Amino acid sequence: MKKGVIFSVLVFVLAASLGFAQSSLMEQANEYFEPVPMGVPELDGNPVTYDKIELGKMLYFDPRLSKSGLISCNTCHNIGLGGDDNQEVSTGHGWQKGPRNAPTVFNSVFNMAQFWDGRAEDLAAQAKGPVQAGVEMNNTPERVIKTLKSIPEYVEYFKKAFPDDSNPVTFDNMANAIEAFEATLQTPDSRFDQYLKGQESALNDKEKEGLQAFMDKGCAGCHYGVNMGGLDYYTFGVVERPNERITQNDEGRFTVTNTKEDKYVFKSPSLRNIAITEPYFHSGKVWSLKEAIKIMGSAQLGIELSENDVEAILAFLKTTTGVQPKIEYPILPGSTKDTPKPVLD
Amino acid sequence: MKKGVIFSVLVFVLAASLGFAQSSLMEQANEYFEPVPMGVPELDGNPVTYDKIELGKMLYFDPRLSKSGLISCNTCHNIGLGGDDNQEVSTGHGWQKGPRNAPTVFNSVFNMAQFWDGRAEDLAAQAKGPVQAGVEMNNTPERVIKTLKSIPEYVEYFKKAFPDDSNPVTFDNMANAIEAFEATLQTPDSRFDQYLKGQESALNDKEKEGLQAFMDKGCAGCHYGVNMGGLDYYTFGVVERPNERITQNDEGRFTVTNTKEDKYVFKSPSLRNIAITEPYFHSGKVWSLKEAIKIMGSAQLGIELSENDVEAILAFLKTTTGVQPKIEYPILPGSTKDTPKPVLD
Secondary structure, eight states, X not given: OHHXXXXXXXXXXXXXXXXXXXXXXXXXXXXXXOOOOSSOOOOTTOOOOHHHHHHHHHHHHOGGGSTTSOOOHHHHSBGGGTTBOOSSSOBOGGGOBOSSOOOOOTXXXXXXXXXTTOOBSSHHHHXXXXXXOTTTTOOOHHHHHHHHHTSXXXXXXXXXXXXXXXXXXOHHHHHHHHHHHHTTXXXXXXXXXXXXXXXXXXXXXXXXXXXXXXXXXXXXXXXXXXXXXXXXXXXXXXXSOOOHHHHTTOOBTHHHHOOGGGTTEEEOOOOTTGGGSOSBTTTOOBOOHHHHHHHHIXXXXXXXXXXXXXXXXXXXXXXXXXXXXXXXXXXXXXXXXXXXXXXXX | OHHHHHHHHHXXXXXXXXXXHHHHHHHHHHHHBOOOOSSOOOOTTOOOOHHHHHHHXXXXXXXXXXXXXXXXXXXXXXXXXXXXXXXXXXXXXXXOBOSSOOOOOTTGGGSSSBSTTOOBSSHHHHHHHHHHOTTTTOOOHHHHHHHHHTSHHHHHHHHHHSTTOSSOOOHHHHHHHHHHHHTTXXXXXXXXXXXXXXXXXXXXXXXXXXXXXXXHTTGGGTSOBTTTSOSSEEETTSSSOOOHHHHTTOOBTHHHHOOGGGTXXXXXXXXXXXXXXXXXXXTOOBOOHHHHHHHHIIIIIOOXXXXXXXXXXXXXXXXXXXXXXXXXXXXXOOOOTTSOOOOOO
């Protein structure tokens, strides 16, 4: 019987230590990360209402916000494709190429700022950019307002969404409504979120190994928080600058701040849903997530990640793909004779 | 009391004749037109199933059917904009202009053939056109199949949608699935449909006057049936050829049949939802529905419609706008390393 007792004790100790090892990984993970919440966050200075969300959804899908009448927010931030366009860089008015890869709109409300260089403080500020950019939607605030005011149903929707405004149809309110809709575009309940909430079996061993490596090797130093990124700026190539094919000599945040320290500095992107938002980096030049992980190892951490670590981190990152938003395609109010006609030149 | 009796008789006769006049208009209308059905019609040789509709919806919204990865069926046949793009002519690969105005996809299943020149016998045949057209999606069947086969979820969806096929992922089946989805894109229950079904009050007096004029003046000679059009071919300019700005010297069906009689011949378009599918004619050169009605009067009927008739017909045509389809935006399966990359050149 002695042998039996010793065996039982061994099993107990083993089980306990395994249990401890697992819960310690979970605890450590909860220090770095937070689950994507189920629900709509409040927005500073922009109270979220269903009327505003509904209007924002229409505007998000309305190509008439562009000069050509062909390009909507959804063109580059496609709800059906992980919230981006799966292109190296976006294509806009006149088939022009944009300068950078379109980031996903999903969970973007949790970024501290918007765009790769953080030049917009929130999603409302962001929304005004592409509408006016010559290589994107190529429109003007005046023409957008003329368009919206020419459509009586839109005027009514703006009144409902901004009931306290005497002049509700403004470029700012267009952006506020879009921001309210975008704040609903979250992808909760990924297997990683289930794990963070305490569901031990949500990740398999390989994925847990990847999560451990992601924290131990230093990835989580920049990619932390709800979005696993989006909370600070870093030089692309902290240790070793990637080659020009990948960097495209893009000076990043320097073009915003004109400060030497900001040369080649970018906001760390969110890694949520990263497996379905290829290609990678501001340049969109890398299509393989595995290659992107290796590049980050050498460029940001100065280490060559082992094949095993890369595979494990890859397996882990795939667990961050959450439940994609279900959206009813909005029926847009019809144009009138006063609506500016599409201009394609 | 005699006076009273005479008055009563007069009232009765008046009411009866009014009743007769109204029901005769409704009867006459029902000889020319049919309501848009509520439900999905069966398709010749393409059994409609929910699995097929679901797959077709994904394909309809998937820009990866185009070489650029930017253009989907929905780009030019926008579900939110009356089933078309509200452009003179469509813009495709490389920002190229297409040759003709994009017809609405809504209710198109009830047309005897597809395209302005009827060169596709049904929606499945139609769907293969734009995918391959150089000025539209600029893709090849081989590349489309390579794309779809590179995405395991798509392969599974095709198996479910075409369970009897040993090789379900084919260009034909892509088109069959899209056709099944498009067959669901109907707009029933317009006020005109309610009227056709016997609801006398669904149209007001002005609209009824317009309906009467529409039939009496001869419009219904070409624009009859469920779709108020789409059932035969006619010369654009039966009596008087409109000017070149409007015709764009487009030879119409002649380019399909190479038969002299088919010069400048087009399929009569559906007038369903016509008020929200501007601009008009194959050229898309006319933005005002009122102007389009006048042009049809002189070009097809050889009459100058009175201002009153034009206004009445306009009022009537607006009653054909039906309930627009409610579609949940499909979440598209992610690409893999084998998926062909977007090509923008």
